Amino acid sequence: MLTDLTxxxxxxxxxxxxxxxxxxTMAHLHAIEAxxxxxxxxxxxxxxxxxxxxRAADVALAAGEQRALTGIPLAIKDLFCTEGVxxxxxxxxxxxxxxxxxSTVTAKLLHDGAVFLGKANLxxxxxxxxxxxxxxxxxxxxxxxxQDDTAVLVPGGSSGGSAAAVSARxxxxxxxxxxxxxxxxxxxxxxxxxVKPTYGRCSRWGVVAFAxxxxxxxxxxxxxxxxxILLRSMAGHDPKDSTSxxxxxxxxxxxxxxGVKGLRIGIPREYRSDGMPVExxxxxxxxxxxxxxxxxxxxxxxLPHTKYGLATYYIVAPAEASSNLARYDGxxxxxxxxxxxxxxxxxxxxxxxxxxxxxxRILIGTYVLSAGYYDAYYLRAQKIRALILKDFTDAFGRVxxxxxxxxxxxxxxxxxxxxxxxxxxxxxxxTVPANLAGVPAASVPAGLDxxxxxxxxxxxxxxxxxxxxxxxxxxxxxxxRFTALPxxxxxx
Amino acid sequence: xSLDHATVRRIASLARIRVEDHEVEPLCHELNGIxxxxxxxxxxxxxxxxxxxxxxxxxAPLREDVVTDGGYPEKVLANAPERIGDFYVVPKVVE
Numbered sequence: 001m002l003t004d005l006t007x008x009x010x011x012x013x014x015x016x017x018x019x020x021x022x023x024x025t026m027a028h029l030h031a032i033e034a035x036x037x038x039x040x041x042x043x044x045x046x047x048x049x050x051x052x053x054x055r056a057a058d059v060a061l062a063a064g065e066q067r068a069l070t071g072i073p074l075a076i077k078d079l080f081c082t083e084g085v086x087x088x089x090x091x092x093x094x095x096x097x098x099x100x101x102x103s104t105v106t107a108k109l110l111h112d113g114a115v116f117l118g119k120a121n122l123x124x125x126x127x128x129x130x131x132x133x134x135x136x137x138x139x140x141x142x143x144x145x146x147q148d149d150t151a152v153l154v155p156g157g158s159s160g161g162s163a164a165a166v167s168a169r170x171x172x173x174x175x176x177x178x179x180x181x182x183x184x185x186x187x188x189x190x191x192x193x194x195v196k197p198t199y200g201r202c203s204r205w206g207v208v209a210f211a212x213x214x215x216x217x218x219x220x221x222x223x224x225x226x227x228x229i230l231l232r233s234m235a236g237h238d239p240k241d242s243t244s245x246x247x248x249x250x251x252x253x254x255x256x257x258x259g260v261k262g263l264r265i266g267i268p269r270e271y272r273s274d275g276m277p278v279e280x281x282x283x284x285x286x287x288x289x290x291x292x293x294x295x296x297x298x299x300x301x302x303l304p305h306t307k308y309g310l311a312t313y314y315i316v317a318p319a320e321a322s323s324n325l326a327r328y329d330g331x332x333x334x335x336x337x338x339x340x341x342x343x344x345x346x347x348x349x350x351x352x353x354x355x356x357x358x359x360x361r362i363l364i365g366t367y368v369l370s371a372g373y374y375d376a377y378y379l380r381a382q383k384i385r386a387l388i389l390k391d392f393t394d395a396f397g398r399v400x401x402x403x404x405x406x407x408x409x410x411x412x413x414x415x416x417x418x419x420x421x422x423x424x425x426x427x428x429x430x431t432v433p434a435n436l437a438g439v440p441a442a443s444v445p446a447g448l449d450x451x452x453x454x455x456x457x458x459x460x461x462x463x464x465x466x467x468x469x470x471x472x473x474x475x476x477x478x479x480x481r482f483t484a485l486p487x488x489x490x491x492x
Numbered sequence: 493x494s495l496d497h498a499t500v501r502r503i504a505s506l507a508r509i510r511v512e513d514h515e516v517e518p519l520c521h522e523l524n525g526i527x528x529x530x531x532x533x534x535x536x537x538x539x540x541x542x543x544x545x546x547x548x549x550x551x552a553p554l555r556e557d558v559v560t561d562g563g564y565p566e567k568v569l570a571n572a573p574e575r576i577g578d579f580y581v582v583p584k585v586v587e
Contacts, residue, residue, distance in 0.1 A: 100567040199547035213546035239555070243548040311530045322507060329508070331580050333571035342583050347510035359509055363519070364526055366507040367495070377530070382543030384536050389544055421522060422529050438547020463549065 002027040003169040003490040007072055007226040010172060014061055014071050021057035021071025025050050025115050028073045031490035032117065032170045039488065041155075041164040043078050043136045045118035046085050053115040060113060068233050070113030075171035077162050078119035079126055080106045080217070081206040089208040090122040090134040090158075093334050093353030103206025104238045105175060105217045112233040117171055121161030124355045125325065126182055126210045129427035131160025132414065133357045141190060141411050142168040142486035146452035149487065153411040153453070156186030156427075159220070163190040166220045169490035173230050174220040179210050180313050181407070181431025183218045184443035188406035188456030191445045191484065193227045193473065194220050196431075198464045199438030200245035202231075203238035211320035212243075214313070214435045224444065224473045228252035231466065247464060255467035256474040261295030265472065266399035270306035271430055273408070280405050280455060283447045287403055287457045290479035291472065299399050303391040308384050309433040310425060315368050315381035316436070321358075322365025328353060360421065389437045396462045401472050405430055406443040406456035430458060440466045444473045445482040454484065494524055 002024050005013065013019055029047055036042050050073065057071035081087050081099035088094045102110070110116070123133040131139040131154055139160040141153040155164040159176030163186035166174050176183040178196035187194025195218045202217040209215065219230035232252050238244040267288060272281065292298050330336035330349030337348040354362065368377035395402065408429055417423045434441040440463070443456035457476055461469035485492065495503075500520045504511040511519065565578045574581040 096573075097571055100564075100570055200550070213548075239553075242553055243546065243550075245548070245550065246553075305536070308533055308536055311533050314526065314530060315533075326508075330573060331582055334573070336573035338583075340583070342585050343508070344510075345583055346508040350508055351510035354509070360519075360522060360526075362507050362509065363500075363503050363523060367499075367503045367523070367527075370503065370506060379543055380533055380536075380538055382545060383538035383541040384533055386541050386544035387536070387538070389547070421526060436547070438549075 001491045003031050005172070006223050007172050007221060007229050008223070010072060015066055021054040021061065021115065022051065024071055025054035025073045028117055028171060035168055035170060035488060035490065039140045039142060039164050039168055040137050041121055041139055041161040041168065041170060042075065042118040043088055043121050043161070044086055046116060049085065050115050050117050057113055057115060067113040068229060069109060071115060072113070072172055073115040073117050074109065075118065075120040075162055075165040075174040076106055076116050077122055077159050077175050077177060079122060079177055079208045080175055081208070082106055082116065082119065085119065087119065087208070088136065090124040090136060091353065091355070091358070092135040093328050095335060097334055101206060104203035104240060105207065105234045108236065109233055120159070120165055120174060123158035123160065124358050125208065125321070126158040126177055126179055127321070127357050127361055128157040129181065129185055129424055130154040130417065131157040132418065133355055135355060138414055139164045142488035143190065143411060143453055144487040151413045153413055154189070156189035156411065158182040159186050162220050163187060163192055163194070166192055166222060167486050168488050173226055175234065176218055176220050177207060178216045178218055178435065179214045179317060180435050181428040183220065184431050184441060184456070184458060185407045185427055187220060187443040188454065189411040191454030191482065191486065192220050192222060193224050193442065193444055194218065195227045195231055195442040196434065196440065197231060197235060197466050198440045200243050201235045201440070201464065201466070203241040203244045205238055205240040209324040211317040212324060213320060214317055216435065224470060224477045225253060225256050227442070228256050228470050245464065250467050252466060252470050255470040258467070258471040259295070260291055260472055260475045263296045263401065263468065263472065264299050264399040265291050265296045266299050266301035266395050266402045268301050268303045268306065268395070268402055268404055270303050271404045273429070276408060279449050280408065283455050283457065284403070284405050287446055287476055291403065291475060294475045294479065301395045301399060301402070303395060303433065305384065305387045305391050306433055309388055309436055310429055312381045312384045312388065312436060313428070313432045314364070314425060315377050316385060318361040318365035319369050319378050320365070322362045322369065325358070325362055385436050388433055392437045392439055400462070401468050402460040404458045404460065406458040407431070410449045410451065410453035410455055434460050439463055440469050442469050442473045444476045446476055446480045447482070448484055452484070495520055495527065
């Protein structure tokens with residue numbers, strides 16, 4: 001089936017004229033028609049636009065002009081502004097918003113010939129680890145528990161729609177954003193490869209802002225090679241983002257073939273938490289054995305401030321969010337709730353437009369930045385952030401990459417972890433430190449738990465050394481031979 | 493540090509988010525839960541540590557102070573909830 005192809009295989013098939021770009025896009029649009037009513041992975045399906053883009057791809061292919069992604073159908077997280085296509089950020093606040101411009105990352109993908117199938121569901125303003133906070137409804141994980149196939153599992157979050165779409169073969173790849181784990185955790189929950197590159201590698205321009213110093217755009221795909229193909233198209237310097245790095249983009253796909261012989265892989269001992277499920281610990285050990293067998297040297301390392309990462313994150317991210325989300329005032333764009341005077345209009349608009357989790361984070365952020373509390377909370381958190389970065393810098397003086405679990409559990413059911421916000425926050429325990437430090441990290445599917453649900457391993461690299469992350473990830477992929485398929489998928 | 497009802501109302505007012513009376517107590521409980529959990533950061537010795545504002549290890553780029561964009565009021569106003577001509581409309585703010 002066309003929907004089962006990897007991006008790399010589809011690229012070859014298109015070049016060889018085995019099928020057309022319109023065939024490929026139509027196969028995915030049919031899959032969306034069949035499965036999206038249940039999965040709710042897409043908020044908006046841009047059917048007509050996708051077909052137009054696929055026709056243009058066929059014209060280019062007929063003229064012998066094949067770019068990196070010509071005719072490849074993708075899902076775009078509904079946090080990336082797309083010109084003329086509604087962009088909601090999963091919020092009621094932006095339900096009427098149609099961007100008059102295209103984000104840099106999506107513009108680069110279009111320039112490389114990609115076809116956009118539509119806008120993928122997400123937690124509201126990317127705040128969540130389950131996709132349960134979306135104003136457009138939850139997303140169903142295409143994977144089922146072997147013993148209980150009636151339980152509806154979450155795809156993880158915040159990029160839950162992107163992950164569910166790629167996993168169920170509704171798209172060949174997808175964009176996501178990762179502020180505290182929002183690419184890697186859903187990748188782990190849905191049996192996918194998810195890559196959070198180095199801070200500054202992908203432009204944030206045109207991506208609806210959550211926490212600017214922590215937001216990282218990145219790709220989802222079903223193989224490491226496909227994720228490398230996508231990242232190469234998404235990355236690159238952008239003068240419109242003042243934190244975008246002015247560095248050449250390496251050939252990530254070539255880096256996948258490097259192997260790990262002679263690499264030093266660090267095992268951060270602080271990630272071995274007391275409550276860690278036995279099978280995740282066992283999978284981690286398995287990953288260590290795989291890399292050693294592939295010729296890497298395993299080194300025990302310490303990241304002493306790991307346990308403070310999450311609490312630090314829950315000061316820094318809400319602080320930045322409270323500032324970024326101040327723009328939603330009901331005046332210039334987005335939803336408006338009328339009231340008496342202007343202040344009443346602001347307060348009613350923001351009470352109506354934001355869901356409970358977003359409101360909670362804005363209030364925490366406002367508090368930690370307010371007069372009298374700034375030093376005790378925000379400044380202290382920034383200092384601990386410096387210590388967390390130093391932990392990584394010290395470790396990378398001794399090793400080339402780190403190996404750790406991605407998430408402390410497999411996918412949980414809708415409704416679980418909902419009573420206590422902190423319980424939900426703990427999902428990001430292993431992913432948040434890489435956001436605070438800005439270092440690249442990937443999640444690779446490595447095995448199944450006793451319920452038959454996917455579990456990922458996380459590879460963390462040095463700043464701007466995604467190439468080593470891809471090399472190590474490929475070694476894990478080759479050793480793990482992860483061939484399990486989700487219950488819900490196109491043609492399944 | 494534990495928040496009381498008056499502080500929750502003050503924060504909500506600073507954040508320009510309307511909070512109904514019946515929402516104050518549950519919010520107070522949730523926010524105190526999160527802030528209590530964050531207290532663990534007090535055990536870290538941060539003396540002599542410079543704060544880290546972000547992960548971009550680079551100097552802020554400079555550019556010429558010239559207009560490089562603009563001149564399309566229709567695009568800018570296209571998403572306005574309410575407009576008159578090239579202006580946003582808000583409730584009267586000056587008597």
